[in-house]
Amino acid sequence: MVRYRVVIKYLGYILLFNALFLFIAAMISFAHQENSLNALLFSAVVTAIMGSFPQIFVEKIEEISFYEGLTISVLGWILTCVVGMTPYIIWGGEFTLANALFESVSGYTTTGSSTLTNVEILPKGLLFWRYSTTFIGGVGIILFVLLVLPEKKGVQSSFYRSEVSDLSKMSFRTRSRHIVRIIATVYFSLIIAETILLKILGMSFFDAICHSFSTIATAGFSTRNLSIASYNNIWIEIVIMIFMLVSSMHFGLVYATMTRQKFNIFTSRPTRAYMGVIVAGILLVTLQLTHEKFFGFGESLRYASFQVISLASTTGLVTADTSVWPVFSIILLCYFTIQCGMVGSTAGGIKFDRIYLFFQSVSKQLKLILHPNGVYAVKMDKQVIEQDLELQIMVFILLYIVTFTITTLLLAAMGIDGMTAFSASIATIGNVGPGFGEVSSFGNFAHLPDAAKYLLSANMLLGRLEIMNVFALFMMAGRK
């Protein structure tokens, strides 16, 4: 049984957290004397009021159930996305209702797809808000709330169960109450380190912090219309590549590496396999670009590395127009768009770990055909994966494929060409950002019909909530 007053109270906390960032954005707008001040300030006030209202009535909560945690998690994301579009829609410009919702969902889900044709005309305050959504979405609004709430253990563990997948918990070799702190430590450390490096390499402080938010949250928003390509600076690209790659790895392992523990990103087998697949992808794309005489070997390596890491990590920052690349390279990039980063990171999509376990499971089934009485186990870093979890992974992959197939079909039914429809579907459900065809790396989603924007917004949310949570909530509501 779900106690609605509890759900409302926690949704209130989520609103208050958003209001804090809206106020900061409003202050930036005020400092720059921009026309976005009123939109941001009003949104902040309204959000703060709606967030504090439930706190007046609802008493302190000692414990919440898993279902309540799940409801708060799913509704929290939806509510956050709706609140996030308020300053956009009040400010106007290119932000119609569909565009504002798309931009907000894209930010919070760290997808990084955009409907804006000219980002550079946006006021700094509004730009900051756009990046704040990626910053909040990177770790997840619920985990952020957990970090700042002085709530009881019973509340924290329910939230934790609903927000962090079982697979992700496996690589955290610590007690669950420390995990939120570990995630936050890694997240903030990476942001600070990247901001400093980008500033040293010549970016303005505002651009550096915005791109750090975008990279570590694996979002892909840029303050420039041409994304990272506009800087044409190989050192900036190298720094961003490193941080994109690290952000797409399990934060527990990144923390272990930072604290020089034995079990780290270099000793974890799935992580090594992940890096191996990325290196193979870079080499294949580089060789084809060189062979097809798109660029010389050096430039091919430069662009291929950036694009492969950007898509594999679900960031979506851009240094080259990939839509004109050879078909084989595009197919490889599409694979990385589907595969995505690792569990326990800020990346979205199927996640490499699931694909890693999927192949192990396939191998196990093949062995069982040959030796029906054999005992075989699927393992991840020496930990045996239980049958339930194995089945859950298979179901997740199946649901993922079904969802993006349906989205592709619906987009095609709206008159969108095949490549655009397919790549937009996989790019949004994987929270990657750019696709191919009309929504390619230097393109955007502005020209798509409003219905397509709403559909893709839903797709992004489904991807961010890892599909199963949403279906579980619907099933729960249906059963009730």
Next chain:
Amino acid sequence: MIRSLQNKMVLSLFLLILMLLAAAVISTLEFRKIGESVDRVLTNNYRSIEAAKKMTDALERENSGLLLWMIGDRDAGLDTILSSHTIIRNAIREAKKNITEADAPRLISNITEAYGHYHASVLAITGNEWIPEDAKEQYDREAQEPFFRAKKAVNKLMMLNQEQTYRQSCSIQESSRRAMMPAFVSIVVAVLFSLLLYYFIRLYFIRPVQHLTESIREYYPEKGRLDAGIVSRDEFKSLEEEMNKLISRLLHKREQNNE
């Protein structure tokens, strides 16, 4: 944590009022911006465009006056030149008074310089008591170039103001949207707020009253305490406690009477 129901209600209404006030302030500010934009368009840009139009017409007329003078109609020509000159001077003054663009002073200065040059050459030609034989050559040599220069500068000023008018119109459109949106958002949020308030009133006011009524209805003295199941620490809890005290006093009185 606020325990008193009265405070909870007062605070809720205060929040609602605060939100409506915020919407009103933001809308007023945006409407004021619209007013300023309209003022800029109508008062300044429109006047500058009109002044530029007058300058162009008067320049053409002054040039026609010069040509009239050159073909022999000297008096009519001079009258036209003088009246056009007055119009141009007034129009330049008008344009100077309504500067809205950063580039406008430079353009007006260009007009003044080019027109001054042109008018000086017109006066040089018409200053003769008779029409010189090389009047046409003198016109080509001295008057034509500053005439076109002045006309070009006037056109630039007009274009600048027309572009500014267009931008201001777009800005008015944006401002009107920005003025309306807070009101629209407030309406939506106020509806949500009211629904939430209704939910809380039902949960924290009506339900305790119902529970109290039900427990009083089902109460019999052998039960001892009246338990309405109120977990909050507000006025209803106090009421429940007071009722229990009343019951114990009544029971005590009854026991005393029985004795």
